[in-house]
Amino acid sequence: MTTLPSISTQPGAVLVGAGIMSATLAVLLKELQPDLEIVLLEGRDGPAQESSNGWNNAGTGHAALCELNYTSPRPDGTVDISRALKVNTQFDLSRQLWTSLVREGSIPAPDSFIHPVPHISFVHGADNVAFLRKRHAAMSAHHCFAGMEYTEDPVELAAWMPLVMEGRDPGEPVAATRMTQGTDVDYGALTTMLIAHLQTLPGFRVAYGREVRDVQRSGDRWTVVADVKSGGRETLSGKFVFLGAGGGALPLLQKSGISEAKGYGGFPVSGLWLRCDNPSLAERHDAKVYGKASVGAPPMSVPHLDSRVIDGKRALLFGPYAGFSTKFLKNGSVADLFLSVKSDNIGPLLAAGRDNWDLTKYLIGQVVQSEAQRFAALLEYFPNAKSSDWELAVAGQRVQVIMPDKKKGGVLQFGTEVVASADGSIVAVLGASPGASVAVAMMLDIIGRCFKGELPGWTPRLKELIPSYGRSIADDADLCRQVRADTAAGLKLADTVSA
Numbered sequence: 277m278t279t280l281p282s283i284s285t286q287p288g289a290v291l292v293g294a295g296i297m298s299a300t301l302a303v304l305l306k307e308l309q310p311d312l313e314i315v316l317l318e319g320r321d322g323p324a325q326e327s328s329n330g331w332n333n334a335g336t337g338h339a340a341l342c343e344l345n346y347t348s349p350r351p352d353g354t355v356d357i358s359r360a361l362k363v364n365t366q367f368d369l370s371r372q373l374w375t376s377l378v379r380e381g382s383i384p385a386p387d388s389f390i391h392p393v394p395h396i397s398f399v400h401g402a403d404n405v406a407f408l409r410k411r412h413a414a415m416s417a418h419h420c421f422a423g424m425e426y427t428e429d430p431v432e433l434a435a436w437m438p439l440v441m442e443g444r445d446p447g448e449p450v451a452a453t454r455m456t457q458g459t460d461v462d463y464g465a466l467t468t469m470l471i472a473h474l475q476t477l478p479g480f481r482v483a484y485g486r487e488v489r490d491v492q493r494s495g496d497r498w499t500v501v502a503d504v505k506s507g508g509r510e511t512l513s514g515k516f517v518f519l520g521a522g523g524g525a526l527p528l529l530q531k532s533g534i535s536e537a538k539g540y541g542g543f544p545v546s547g548l549w550l551r552c553d554n555p556s557l558a559e560r561h562d563a564k565v566y567g568k569a570s571v572g573a574p575p576m577s578v579p580h581l582d583s584r585v586i587d588g589k590r591a592l593l594f595g596p597y598a599g600f601s602t603k604f605l606k607n608g609s610v611a612d613l614f615l616s617v618k619s620d621n622i623g624p625l626l627a628a629g630r631d632n633w634d635l636t637k638y639l640i641g642q643v644v645q646s647e648a649q650r651f652a653a654l655l656e657y658f659p660n661a662k663s664s665d666w667e668l669a670v671a672g673q674r675v676q677v678i679m680p681d682k683k684k685g686g687v688l689q690f691g692t693e694v695v696a697s698a699d700g701s702i703v704a705v706l707g708a709s710p711g712a713s714v715a716v717a718m719m720l721d722i723i724g725r726c727f728k729g730e731l732p733g734w735t736p737r738l739k740e741l742i743p744s745y746g747r748s749i750a751d752d753a754d755l756c757r758q759v760r761a762d763t764a765a766g767l768k769l770a771d772t773v774s775a
């Protein structure tokens with residue numbers, strides 16, 4: 277057994293996984309209680325090497341400005357925008373925290389991780405055009421989506437997204453909505469900067485090459501055991517444990533033995549992108565263009581053609597193409613899925629399999645896709661694309677949550693789930709969507725659940741960091757305008773904010 281010099285073996289908090297979730301929680305906790313000792317354990321040799329890495333996710337600042345899956349048609353023909361509003365205002369919390377951290381000098385210039393990029397929803401076919409028109413009417417009537425533009429005019433569409441419109445059949449009905457306030461976020465760069473900032477603070481230590489193998493309750497603390505890459509084992513005892521291990525969170529949650537985790541399972545969905553680094557094409561596409569999902573496709577597999585800015589360079593990303601792998605992490609083991617099957621979750625897993633036949637068919641179709649079929653999907657969004665400009669890249673791995681359900685036995689869930697022990701001493705984040713964009717909202721939720729006693733004393737600082745904290749941007753139009761103008765200025769997105 278080895279111990280690291282200068283790392284307390286009895287910290288107040290042990291966080292597992294150096295992705296955006298742990299980084300965000302650690303920053304918030306250190307802001308709220310500077311003397312809290314935190315140890316962050318990561319299996320890899322550095323931060324943000326799984327889903328939070330810039331190339332492993334799409335970098336969309338999900339604010340429901342273009343993702344069609346956040347709205348749904350109601351039986352009476354109207355469009356339900358409630359989910360879109362929730363995601364939209366959750367992203368405002370992220371923008372506010374990032375703005376405060378930039379202003380306080382905790383993280384460097386905002387253009388090292390966030391860039392303004394218009395968000396476009398694009399559809400073709402008469403039925404889809406009719407839906408988008410109604411959706412636009414419902415959304416643009418709400419102050420949170422004020423300024424959303426709609427057009428069916430091919431000339432205007434070509435100005436918004438030339439690559440998408442060039443070479444397209446002029447007889448086909450097409451339509452799009454556009455929000456110029458959208459963003460592209462390099463969550464890998466952000467995670468790295470947050471952890472670099474944390475490392476300057478007393479009482480924070482990050483230890484890489486520490487693969488956590490076991491988490492066990494002992495009295496009012498948790499014993500966390502990690503394999504050390506360079507050899508040996510390390511044991512820590514934490515009062516609070518956060519399992520921010522992405523796809524690795526479910527196995528650790530199961531090890532903890534808490535009753536709240538009973539029945540949870542995971543279903544891995546892998547992903548592929550087509551990536552284009554040709555600067556002349558990247559310069560001609562300044563948008564994230566989201567389309568409609570195919571039948572059975574999981575919501576996060578909606579195809580989109582994205583402008584990306586990573587390490588100061590522009591690129592294009594198309595996809596994701598879904599796939600199936602039994603690994604829970606991109607760098608995981610093929611045994612992950614099998615090892616996660618326990619007596620308490622086999623029922624929910626089988627029930628979810630039975631009720632998601634469309635998804636199974638969709639995944640099989642994706643897995644057996646040829647290169648030409650993949651390219652054909654790109655041509656729907658970029659009719660003049662040339663295969664020589666594009667290369668295949670492996671995206672991050674997502675583990676969709678399977679939850680126990682009294683009626684159905686088990687349900688497959690596409691969102692994110694926070695599972696905490698009743699006393700709030702251990703908590704895990706499962707699932708993947710909307711993901712990194714709403715990390716701040718999720719970590720505030722966790723703080724509310726796990727630090728109830730401390731919260732009243734922490735609230736004034738929370739209000740400094742996140743001025744809308746405790747108020748509803750969705751209900752208060754003035755607050756919404758104020759927060760957006762302030763964060764647009766703070767994050768240098770000002771030129772994209774509509775009146």
Ligand SMILES: Cc1cc2nc3c(=O)[nH]c(=O)nc-3n(C[C@H](O)[C@H](O)[C@H](O)COP(=O)(O)OP(=O)(O)OC[C@H]3O[C@@H](n4cnc5c(N)ncnc54)[C@H](O)[C@@H]3O)c2cc1C
Pocket residue numbers: 292293294295296297298317318319320323324325326327328329332333334335336337338463486487488489520521522523524525528547596605671672673674705707708709710711712713714
């Ligand atoms: C294809 C794809 C596209 C996406 N697109 C978007 C998008 O456009 N916008 C958006 O907001 N979100 C998006 N997401 C979701 C987003 O990437 C994730 O929600 C987010 O990055 C999860 O962060 P995390 O910190 O929980 O996990 P991760 O970033 O995966 O970090 C988990 C860390 O835990 C470590 N770890 C795991 N097990 C252990 C262990 N036992 N011991 C020690 N360390 C361990 C891993 O090595 C890893 O570093 C996308 C995800 C994917 C896969």
